[in-house]
Amino acid sequence: MLQASKVLQFSPKYLLPRNIRTMASAASRDVQVSVTPSSCLHDEPVQIRAEGLSPNQDVTLYLSMRDTRNVHYISTAHYRADSNGQVDVDTMESLGGSYTGHFPMGLIGTLHPAPSEYKFTRFFKRDVLNPNIVDLSVFDGHLTEEKVCTPECEKALASTKHERHYMGPGVQRIPVRYGKVRGSLFLPAGEGPFPGVVDMFGTAGGLLEYRSAQLASRGIAALSLAFFAYDDLPKTLEEFNISYFEEAVEFLLKHEKVRGPGVGVIGTSKGGDLALSMAAFIPSIIACVTINCYSSPIGVGMRVKDRLYPCLPGHDLQNVCLDNEGAVVIRRDVRDPRKSKESTLPIEQSNAAFLFLVGSDDQNIHSEFYAQLACQQLRSHNYQKWFEVCSYPGAGHLLEPPYSPHCSASFQHTFMLPVRWGGRSKFHILAQEKAWYKMREFLLQHLGCDNNVVKEADCQKVTFLKSNL
Template identity: 65%
Template sequence: MSSTSQDGVMLSVNPLSCLHDEPVSIKVSGLKPGQDVTLHSSMKDVRNVHFMSYAHYRADGNGEVDVDVMESLGGEYEGVFPMGLFGSLAPAPNEYKYTRFFKRDVENPNIVTISVHDGHLSAETLCSPEASKPLSSVVNERHYMAPGVQRIPVRYGKVRGSLFLPPGDGPFPGVVDMFGTAGGLLEFRSAQLASRGFASLALAFFNYDDLPKGLEEFDIAYFEEAVEYLLKHEKVLGYGVGVIGTSKGGDLAVSMAAFIPSVIACVTINGFFAPFGQGLRVEGQLYPPFKWDQDRLMISDDGIINAKACIPGHKYVGKYMLPLEKSHSAFLFLVGIDDQNVNSEFQAQGARKYLSSHNYKHGCLVESYPGTGHLLEPPYSPHCYASFQHTFMSAMCWGGSCKYHTLGQERAWEKLQKFLRYHLVERVHISNEKYVTSVRLRSRL
């Protein structure tokens, strides 16, 4: 839990090993009253890119610093921010500044070194080879997979991905999990969902294995096959599944909810309520996509692209809308108010209004988080304001401010789990109880 230096300075991180979505407490003792110190966090990804954060604190009259309750006076953030040393992790000064942290090796934890240094130091000083030795340091292991979670590579028909199963016999509520135009296979959310009791299929849909290398027209049959795989699995509850989609994955999730009856819970995170960029084919019928209006791209002085204004507004609602009113799914739209990539608030409210106009009975919730950007991931993923994006071969703005984005992560993750657990487990149980009661009453009559 702690490390003590020869000078008697003790740095404690509690717990030392935890799941990635769990907070830790950081405290320092043995300092001089009023001593200025810098707390520093550091880790490397699988590409060996160095990410770091730092914050300036001043010891109290007892020579102690408690990050949970004390204000940072400077560094990457200011004010009280208990998980600031994790949420503000960003590329070190010698790295490309618009690098996004992707967790690719979910079977191994993030190894984060926390250290305390004398004085208020800069990022450059902390990363310098001549930097003085820290007063004390501790390593925090942050796991994506709880003990007993299984990762199973999936090649089922045309379906490609990885299934994550919680420990135990099950059966567990099943979820299909998708991301956006980053492509490939991203597993970090599914690994964490399995750690919280869900059987989660991390589903790739392009640029992975033998799937198409680029984004092309989609066929709903591919996603139906993924749902079929989940429902056939002996450890998955067979009543229906949930889907989660971020960004481009959001309109794929909505499409699945619209056309696959066994999808009974749909979570869209800063996504779309109609096909975007690529069309959707359903049994021979093509639902056309709406496109970027690239004439409306905004580029900042430092070359960062803001695409929010490029997505059409009200004029496309009727033309491109999917028949969501025919869905059997409850909907949850999670929205970052400061999303600078998608006009996600409009997307979510548009879906809600559309469903309301059709007296939709299964429910549609919109949860919005101020100061939160596009990349709304499980806690405590490093906040990324902008990163290189292959669509434009340039840095893309995602938005959000670190402190509010981290808070949004916490709240959205809790809401997502409660929503899925209710609609995949509790609501099904209630419906079954009502059905059994109805049968019993009819048999008595």
């Protein structure tokens, strides 16, 4: 059993000491900038401080990070030091830059493509075995992001590095090739057994593992399940058969470290209507979380034995428009499942408790409408199990785990144009925190968790040891 006070052992090559402070040149030797802790799990907040400045000195804090594709992301914030020459982001307000006002995790949450990058780019983390490396610098004066990114910009007063891990100590990643099933299983540290979930995303395709890795770091065994454009799966979305998803649940329940007799499912966007299909037709799904999705199949249908549940009709282009940045806004194209009875999934026959997480500013799907419609369907059949909608004001479509960079629009191959996802940065980032804890609480409650190892892993802040970086 893990003890909250125990220092966990990590491989030295991945980790940094806590409270590391890197000094700059001799000319600025007294200025220090720090991130505390300097290495942590990705869902943990940090404290950012600068010290040794002149009283009331104007400075720019500059954050820089690269994703798996080497796309450069940055954020800036303008602060004024106090009378002691200190800046504490936890307590002080930003005067400009990527955000304004009091926002302790604003620098990390507002990371966005640098001026040299294509602005409609979504941050993707394909390699979860290694952390995100964040560079933090403090510059004299209030600088624009264009200025701070130029080679001619004056040298930073001080700089430091910060690591954000997706996988906690002892978490295992196991590639999965089980029958037709393709994906990765993430197992928490410890003996288990652990509550288990199937985890799916949307039409980005491939295999996205970052949420599963973080769930396992918090005590939940998670199968990151691919369903197209990965390995030997179809390259494009094709008609689904519920048997593929039954096989995935079978694999999960057969694992000795996964606690039965039931498991959960999580789905975002297209993954959400797949999650609803699984809840409707697979009895061992006992907890279902959907994030900003339709309540019926979209894009392609779902075959269950001899019956096909067809997808909802395609987009009505009269209801699709471009915004002032040239991004496609789809929210107004509401395809009402009540007009397509043959597409309606019989979720009222499920054994699952349901949690519908929605962003009220989702510009891709009118997700709140579909969540309420699903609840109305359950209510009309006197559904006896738990179901709930959690709506987050100002949050957009891409409701990710905490402190993932907010992406309000990105290029999508369906339209061959950028698509608007929505969300106002500060509200969206705060919503990601709340939704993450709500989802984990829901899963642990409805999957019958009483395992002390899981409880400790869920609440524990991890201490990391020294890295070679």
